[in-house]
Amino acid sequence: MKKVLLAITLFLSYSILQAQVKHAGAMSEMGKTGFAPRISLDSLQKYKGLIALGPLGKMQGEITAVDGVPYTGIVTADENSSVQKEWQVDAPFLVYAHVEEWEEIGLRGRVGSIQELEQLIESTLTANGVDLLEPLPFRIQGAFDQMVTHIVTPRSADVPGYVEGKTQSNFDHEQASGELIGFYSKEGKRIYTHHDSFMHVHFLSADKKFAGHLDQFESMLDGAKLLVPKARIQLSFAVIDTEFSKGRLGFEQRVGLDDLVKFHGHLCDGLVLGAKALDHSFQVLFDQDKIDRTDIRIISAPSPCLTDVATYLSGGRIQFGTQSVQPLADGLFVIQRISDGKTIKIGMKPGIKPLEIIEMTAKAENAALSPCELDELKQLEDEFSREILYTQASEIFDFEELEDFQWSEIPQAVFPKTDVINKNQGICSAS
Template identity: 40%
Template sequence: MKKLIPALLILIFTSQSFLGQTVPTVHAVGAMKDMGNTYDLKVWLDTLPQKSHLYGMGPYDRMKGEITVVDGIPFHASAFEDGKAVVGQSWDIRSPFFVYSNVPEWEVFNIDGPLNSVEDIQYKVATLAKEKGYDLKEPFAFKVAGEFDQLTVHIVTPRNPEVEGYKPDVKSQKFISKNEKGQLIGFYSEQHQGVFTGSKSFVHVHYLKDDQTFMGHLYKITSGDRSFKIYLPKKNNRVKTGMRVNDTDFSKGRMGHIQNIDLDDLVKFHGHLCDGLVVGHLALQEALNELYPDGLIDRTNTRIVSQPSPCLTDVAIYTTGARYQFNTFYVSKDIDGLFTLQRMDTKKAVTVRMNKGVKPKEIDKLGALAVKGELPACDLDKLKKMEDDFTETLLSTDPGKNFTVSETTDFKWSPVLKNDFIKTDILNKDKEKCNKNNQGK
């Protein structure tokens, strides 16, 4: 029995090192303070990943109005005519800055008013979140639902003559509603003033009427002593995707430049978030932990062989620092796993594999059709949804259950140069968008 205790302790430690209680990540594209006078567009909403439970907000186009995404429904509102707001729904819209988060589940709490200013909302949200164990240093989305005595909501209007809806000296229209039911959608952050909150505020709040006929940016609020429901993102187990790496400190430098790299860094390098990128990142994290048990990865001391997937190869070279021209990276379909990697000082080599049954078979089935160009546009969207769901599964379960790392005792470094692999992630780049009335093409 005593011999089992150390093993049990190791299992407990491993689980805790990879999983933590976190809220869904808040992402920001562009910044309020950087819009200048041109309001250059930084994001096309149609390109955002994992839209099914997306919440987000920002200006509509070049200040043509407001955007609010609520549980995967993208609303945009404009006010080109005096006293008239027009609300539509579309993903085919753009914004000069945008904040968003994918929140599949919420925790619901009852609170009493008053909510008589945006500052009151900020205080109530922060106080409740802190009381419930949320880390106020990490940004998060929130909602407030109920009936409000009076709301003043504005919708921005264009500031440049060449933009549709422009009127000289008019920067927004204000609308007042009384005794109206709806929800306030907001983002709280103590780290993003001037990015997606004002310079003196920790919140950015929009309002959506219950019947979805009106939406805009919250300017003033009066609630009286009514009761409300505050929604905070449900905290879930989440894989910790960061790695500590050691590099040289300049072009001819010494070792000792220690930094953290994360999945978000990989996304920027690769171009998008996808299930293949997450598979590669988590698998390689498992393998590198085996080679570097102290948790500090020497990127000058690692070489790697990767399967030819564009996702896996990007993970391999970015994470390990390996490159073909330095004889530390090559691609091969002959390895029995996703990656085989080796420490050059000890010669220890390991291979990491994804366990059978982890990945849904339907993803590979539809993926094969997509590679052949035989997948209709609407089914391509279906495939993306399946991959997004698989990504969420991977990021919320222990990687030790999804991947197996084994030592490769007879490993031989045999680099080959081959450049006729298919870059599968760009094959459908010109595919038409899904037309619900013509789903078979």
């Protein structure tokens, strides 16, 4: 069997992250320092696409910056709200990013709480192939049915505007037009999102006369626009299947990483690695963006992640002789196009996966990691997933065309399901 290394240059469905989220100070720490300033807003004035959220000074208002313009909501002496546009202000903590260009995604449905809003944002973004492993600034533009917001007020008598026993002023909004400006992050809890949410959101009215922190939200969102930084990583697949159980080929749809997560059960480095490998491979095999799931046979290494990726994206099934799970020396997948026999083997280049992950994985598969070590392994795998997403496939994988490859029917071995070994492990109790 002759093996020929494929030299390939492809247009991939990946793009470079433009908006890096940064922060100064932390939400959970600012009270411990007496709300001491951690950043001056004017240090960010150079960013024409600045988006930022945080409290003003010593809890004297709410800073909301968008499109490079600061809008700081404050409470006036008569308990009304006002907005000032000043750069020469400080913040005890601030989360911010520079976004050069936004892209729009349509929203649909009604939400009855901030928690439901978070779920809708997550499902909408993942359905559109947006990577949620990295922190993300976002905006929602529209008319909103009901909201409650607040603007913080000073906590100390030596700060102008202090009122004893009061820490914020609340505001009710009905049928209010404007935009929600927020940051989504799975790693920002207690830093720039609250302990029970992946989001930190402010409301800026359409007339720019109100800016405050969002506390409660209920609205129909049909017609609202969700904005995210343009050119974030996208990982999605166009597939072709038959039109019904006895139908013709021709039913086309697009599936994404979120669909794989639902099928597999969780997001992990193996799922990302397998999806990226197959995305690149299918484009080599078909020289086009669509995957004909009726014309594929596939062999996957016996990893739960790789096997599920192979099943879902290729359409291969063991019972029909179009999928097999086998140990593959230095390989992840072998894919064959049934119609003409063209076959490709995909492997990972040496040294790509960090040795620490390999060693800790071996221990985890023997139930030899403590709860805290399991958390550490997850963090390492999440970091590796991000690295895989942002790296060109040609730098990660080796591709070989296997000439005269013959698909052989062999009894299917049974392999241990390693992703459930630690399912009853306890929670890390380290502080």
